[in-house]
Amino acid sequence: MASGGVSLGTTATGTVVERPLSDGTAEVTVLVHTANAFVYVTDFNLNPLFGNTPPEVAAGAAAGVGKCLLHVVFINSAPGAPLPDLLDVFLSGGTRFIAMSSTATGPLNANFGVSTGTLGFFQMTQTGVLQSHDSGGPRGDFFPAEHINLTVAGQ
Numbered sequence: 458m459a460s461g462g463v464s465l466g467t468t469a470t471g472t473v474v475e476r477p478l479s480d481g482t483a484e485v486t487v488l489v490h491t492a493n494a495f496v497y498v499t500d501f502n503l504n505p506l507f508g509n510t511p512p513e514v515a516a517g518a519a520a521g522v523g524k525c526l527l528h529v530v531f532i533n534s535a536p537g538a539p540l541p542d543l544l545d546v547f548l549s550g551g552t553r554f555i556a557m558s559s560t561a562t563g564p565l566n567a568n569f570g571v572s573t574g575t576l577g578f579f580q581m582t583q584t585g586v587l588q589s590h591d592s593g594g595p596r597g598d599f600f601p602a603e604h605i606n607l608t609v610a611g612q
Contacts, residue, residue: 463514463515463520465493465494465495465520465522466492466493467491467492467493467494467495468491468492468493469489469490469491470489470490471487471488471489471490472487472488473485473486473487473540474486475533475536475537477536478532481535482532482533482534482535483532483533483534483535483536483537483538484530484531484532484533484553485530485531485532485533485540486528486529486530487527487528487529487530487531487540487543488526488527488528489525489526489527490524490525490526491524491525491527492524493522493523493524494522494523494524494525494559494561495508495511495514495520495521495522496508496520496521496522496523496559496561496563496579497509497510497511497521498521498579498607500568504566504568505566505568506565506566506568506569506607507521507561507563507564507565507566507569507577507579507607508520508521508561508563508564509521509563509564518564519563519564519574520563521561521562521563521564521577521579522561522562522563523559523560523561523562523563523579524559524560524561525557525558525559526556526557526558526559527555527556527557528554528555528556528557529543529546529547529552529554529555529556530552530553530554530555531543531546531551531552531553532551532553533551552585553586554584554585554586555583555584555585556582556583556584556585557581557582557583558581558582558583559579559580559581559582560578560579560580560581561578561579562576562577562578562579562610563576563577563579564576564577565577565607565609569607571609575609576609576610576611577607577608577609577610578606578607578608578609578610578611579606579607580604580605580606580607581604581605581606582603582604583603583604584603
């Protein structure tokens with residue numbers, strides 16, 4: 458338990474590979490693997506479907522827990538430059554590629570149409586090719602490969 462919260466035993470490992478580019482910048486590839494990570498799923502109206510919120514888990518409710526792989530490729534200012542916050546890179550348009558896959562088990566909520574607490578299984582894969590239009594990147598959906606599956610475990 459840390460900072461008064463509940464520990465799920467979450468671990469994160471990863472790698473960073475940098476490739477110098479001819480213009481003095483660097484292409485950076487980041488891979489992050491997490492295990493025992495907190496997972497909470499809502500619908501578009503933010504109605505809970507899977508897992509419980511952090512305050513609910515801290516109060517003793519069951520958590521949705523799973524594993525995740527994050528793969529990001531972006532341009533950094535120079536080889537050896539400090540790694541920026543990945544959210545800042547994504548929002549600034551510097552990301553070339555992003556993919557995330559995750560699986561988790563945990564309690565489903567009545568909003569899913571089952572009894573609250575029914576064991577659920579969550580699987581998500583999203584792949585985004587985020588190059589600019591000028592570089593020949595996609596002109597429509599920047600996430601052409603998306604798969605989200607939430608179901609009663611074992612079905």
